[in-house]
Amino acid sequence: MNDPTPGSAPLRAPLRVFLTGASSGIGEALARHYAAQGAHVGLVARRGDQLARLCASLPGGEEAHIALVASVNDAESMRAVAQLYMARFGLPDIVIANAGISTGSLTDESSDLEVFETVLDTNVLGMVRTFMPFARAMRRRGSGKLVGISSVAGVRGLPGAGAYSASKAAVSRYLESLRIEMRGSGLQVIDIRPGYIATPMTAVNPYAMPFILQPDEAARRFAIAIARGSSQATIPWQMNIVAKAMTLLPNWVFDRLLAGARRKPRGLPL
Numbered sequence: 001m002n003d004p005t006p007g008s009a010p011l012r013a014p015l016r017v018f019l020t021g022a023s024s025g026i027g028e029a030l031a032r033h034y035a036a037q038g039a040h041v042g043l044v045a046r047r048g049d050q051l052a053r054l055c056a057s058l059p060g061g062e063e064a065h066i067a068l069v070a071s072v073n074d075a076e077s078m079r080a081v082a083q084l085y086m087a088r089f090g091l092p093d094i095v096i097a098n099a100g101i102s103t104g105s106l107t108d109e110s111s112d113l114e115v116f117e118t119v120l121d122t123n124v125l126g127m128v129r130t131f132m133p134f135a136r137a138m139r140r141r142g143s144g145k146l147v148g149i150s151s152v153a154g155v156r157g158l159p160g161a162g163a164y165s166a167s168k169a170a171v172s173r174y175l176e177s178l179r180i181e182m183r184g185s186g187l188q189v190i191d192i193r194p195g196y197i198a199t200p201m202t203a204v205n206p207y208a209m210p211f212i213l214q215p216d217e218a219a220r221r222f223a224i225a226i227a228r229g230s231s232q233a234t235i236p237w238q239m240n241i242v243a244k245a246m247t248l249l250p251n252w253v254f255d256r257l258l259a260g261a262r263r264k265p266r267g268l269p270l
Helices: 023-035 050-057 075-089 110-141 160-182 215-228 235-246 251-259
Strands: 016-020 040-045 066-069 096-097 145-149 188-194 234-235
Touching: 016 023, 016 075, 016 110, 023 040, 023 160, 023 215, 040 050, 040 075, 050 066, 066 145, 096 110, 110 145, 110 160, 110 188, 145 160, 160 188, 188 235, 215 234, 234 235
Parallel strands: 016 040, 016 096, 040 066, 096 145, 145 188, 188 234
Antiparallel strands: none
16 A cells, blocks of 8 residues: 655545445435445445446446345345445445335225335335344444435325335334444444435326425435434425424324325335
């Protein structure tokens, strides 16, 4: 290793980022953001062809990053790709559990039971499966960040979106528990609560989406919150006001306001 010249700042190793749900939407935007900063990004998703194209298009290409085909629904595949990433780049500095799915769901439709199971398994247990291969080693090292993407949709239950709202509420409580467990270890746990982001997931929404952000701008703001080590960040900030107002509404007011709201379509691809 070359010593820095006298009086110069010490050389900094590239940031190491492990990211799920990387093949499209906010995951792709986060991958591009961190790659542009010189990070070594582990791109995890189920769609290998899209991952390969994304990996090749990033600064540094396949020499600087690695495409890892896996499903967050499969613990063994997540352990395997975690080992592949660490064998190549070492223990990550940042692990971002971004993979998630959203679709309409109704309890009085028996066919939606599978939807509830899949959404909850992917969005909640998928996050656990993402963190678990790294958490102990990162705590022993005494540094790093475990980042979970929850949602403002988890603040209160939204009609027609019981599975999604429940999953995101569970994610925030899980991250809160994990944050306290890691207190004093040097390992930070960060809950990012997005509002609306212009992605394929929101393109089908049949209702107004205030303060909607483009993915690249959302990724930039996410990265700022992650760098700061914010325990919880609602992005954009305007949605934090909306979220706080929602929690203050009495149930009878909230119920009346939301009863006639338009709902996310059911039967979307999971």
